[in-house]
Amino acid sequence: MSIHLRFLGTGGSFGIPIVGCDCVACQSSDPMDNRLRSSVLLSWDDRVVLVDAGPDLRAQALREGVRRLDEVWLTHSHADHTNGIDDLRVFCHEGKEPRPLIVRGNPSTLTDAMARFSYAFRSEVDPSGVSHPLLVPIEIDGPFHTLGRQIVPIPVLHGKLPCSGFRIGNLAYLTDVSTIPESSYALLEGLDTLVLSALREEPHPTHLSFDESIAVARRIGARRTWFTHFAHRITHAGMLERFPDGIRPAWDGLRLEIPE
Numbered sequence: 001m002s003i004h005l006r007f008l009g010t011g012g013s014f015g016i017p018i019v020g021c022d023c024v025a026c027q028s029s030d031p032m033d034n035r036l037r038s039s040v041l042l043s044w045d046d047r048v049v050l051v052d053a054g055p056d057l058r059a060q061a062l063r064e065g066v067r068r069l070d071e072v073w074l075t076h077s078h079a080d081h082t083n084g085i086d087d088l089r090v091f092c093h094e095g096k097e098p099r100p101l102i103v104r105g106n107p108s109t110l111t112d113a114m115a116r117f118s119y120a121f122r123s124e125v126d127p128s129g130v131s132h133p134l135l136v137p138i139e140i141d142g143p144f145h146t147l148g149r150q151i152v153p154i155p156v157l158h159g160k161l162p163c164s165g166f167r168i169g170n171l172a173y174l175t176d177v178s179t180i181p182e183s184s185y186a187l188l189e190g191l192d193t194l195v196l197s198a199l200r201e202e203p204h205p206t207h208l209s210f211d212e213s214i215a216v217a218r219r220i221g222a223r224r225t226w227f228t229h230f231a232h233r234i235t236h237a238g239m240l241e242r243f244p245d246g247i248r249p250a251w252d253g254l255r256l257e258i259p260e
């Protein structure tokens, strides 16, 4: 049973192009340089999980023909990963019947998301008839079993913010990372495919830079590594030259199959 991953978005918090920017990436005519805010779709059998619900969710779901979600997993609560929560509404019905949707996240992620989208986490239909998402929060506090799979959350730090990566089989998805604790490296052994954020050339207080991401990827040693969550100022073609063998920049719409 293979796991499939689709990149819904591979851009940083502004997306690419950035409104009003004249840099080489933002002015590029290469479709690879159009990057919506980062999120991925994971699927196995007929199960579909969305990792992060960013502000581009509606456009991403239309582009990729997403019709149904079984669960949503949030890495952290920053706006570029959660501001599409209202657009989950369309996935909370089956025909005309309400179908509450599970949203998993670590404690700080859920606390923030529920404060900002309190109406969306009421799992009962509003008696006044106002339509809203029907989300059921489930806190991540260690490995969990769902939809026929064992899932291993990977605790990482995004500056000081605790952020969740996810390992499913031989695939790990880690975004918005600045530090990987030693105990989390132990959870990342024997990977076939690693997806890791790599923001930009210059250092950043809450994100790994290119060189830092390359060092982390080498230490983890997956068979293949895809970088994601890019800032602007470098094109896809530029990144192909910049990154070493075994590490490739992902792009919006890229599909991976991870064999088991």
Ligand SMILES: [Zn+2]
Pocket: 012, 013, 038, 078, 080, 081, 176, 229
């Ligand atoms: Zn982000």
Ligand SMILES: [Zn+2]
Pocket: 018, 021, 022, 023, 024, 025, 026, 027, 232, 233
């Ligand atoms: Zn730019």
Ligand SMILES: [Zn+2]
Pocket: 076, 078, 158, 176
């Ligand atoms: Zn973030």
